[in-house]
Each structure stands twice: as structure tokens, then as C-alpha cells.
Amino acid sequence: MIRVLIADEHELVRLGFCTLVESRPGIELIGHTDSFEDLKSQAQKLQPDVILLDFNLIEGNIVNRIPDLLAVCPNGKILVFTAIEDSELHLLALRLGALGIFAKKKLSAETLIKAITCVYGGEVWVNRSTTALLLQNFNEITVSEYSDTKAAGTLTATKSDKLNALTKREADVACLAAQGMSAKNIAKKLFISEKTVRNQLTAIYNKLGVASQLELALQASSLGIAIDQPGL
Secondary structure (H helix, E strand, O other): OEEEEEEOOOHHHHHHHHHHHHOOOOEEEEEEEOOHHHHHHHHHHHOOOEEEEEOEEOOEEOHHHHHHHHHHOOOOEEEEEEOOOOHHHHHHHHHOOOOEEEEHHHOOHHHHHHHHHHHHOOOOEEOHHHHHHHHHHHHHHHHHHHHHHHHOOOOOOOHHHHHHOOOHHHHHHHHHHHOOOOHHHHHHHHOOOHHHHHHHHHHHHHHHOOOOHHHHHHHHHHHOOOOOOOOO
16 A cells, blocks of 8 residues: 655645545555645655655745755655746756656646556656756756866766776666666565665765766666666
């Protein structure tokens, strides 16, 4: 049973999501709110599996408070739904710990249920419209960040140098993670423990200079990661 907590400032939208979630077998609605502070309190008390979260609650835009939410509910998976088409904001949410994000205007009942199930399993969910926005601006965002880093004197390795820094096992894990596979499924495929996969992902992100699985997937080609490696 997937336990879901919902937060949206618009009552009609929130109740619509609640009705949809409650009607699906295998998913349990455990609470809903329009306030971040109440959401944080409920999350700490109820420890939901998935938090369905709008960027805008009654306190305003709460994207920068995603880490606060994860601090009190570390095992919760955050799935953001939004009407805001801002790729930098979407990317920021993912960097801060959200595991999925989708646009409200593209939402269907089946899409929502698939997204909830996906992030519950530890996989990244980004729908086509959001992916297009991210890909459209990702190169500009990345160049800006690398320029800032270089100006600070800390950029010392090229992308190929970074890839070469990975061990053979890390390269295999990176390849599968870039395909969107969860840590659990990577562990099964490579016959190693899930804990080992998570530790290796942390090392991979540090070596490649990415902050999340989504960034790894988006930069796979430019980093030289062969997503369709034979034998994987």
C-alpha cells in the first residue's frame, strides 16, 4: 500500500487529487493540506511514502523548503505537480530532492497514478513537457554553472577526465542510472546490494559533478556515458 500525503493551496484541485487517489487500489490517502507548515508537521508524524506537492502553498513558493520536508520525512518521495513552466525552477526542485515533477495542464488520472507508482519505486518521473523544458535550457544552465566554478578556480577536470575517474563498476552503475533505473533494480541487475549501489551513486555524482540521477541522465551523452552498453 502506497501512503500518500497531498499539498495544494487550491481546495478544489486538492480535493480532486484526494478523490482520485482514494479511488485507486493499492494507494492510501493519509492526509492533505494547503500549508507548508502543516505539511511538514503531518509528514513528520505520518511518514508518508509519497508526498504530492504543489510549488505554491499559502506561504508562497516553497521550492527552497524541500530539504526541510525531507529532513523530517527522509524516506518520503516528493512528486511535484505545477502549472509553472520554468525549467530552472523544475531543475532546482529536482536538485533539492524532489524525485518527480509534472505539469498540471498535461495531467491525466493514469499519468498521476503512474507517476506516484514510479517515484514510490525510487525512479525519477519527468513527463515529456517538463523534459523538453529542461533539455531546452539545460546546456545554458550548465555552462553558466561551469563558468562560475571555473572563475572560482575550482574546475580542474574535463568531462572526459571525470568519466575516466569512474571505476568499471561505477561506470556500469552510471549507465543503468542514466537509463532511469532505480537503485533497487540496478542492484538486482548487477547482483550487488542496494546499499552498495547507493554508495556508488554518491561517488559517481561527486566525480561527474552532477547533483541527481536526472542530471546524470540529461548529461549522459555529453559525458560520454553509453546508455546502451552491451551486456547491461
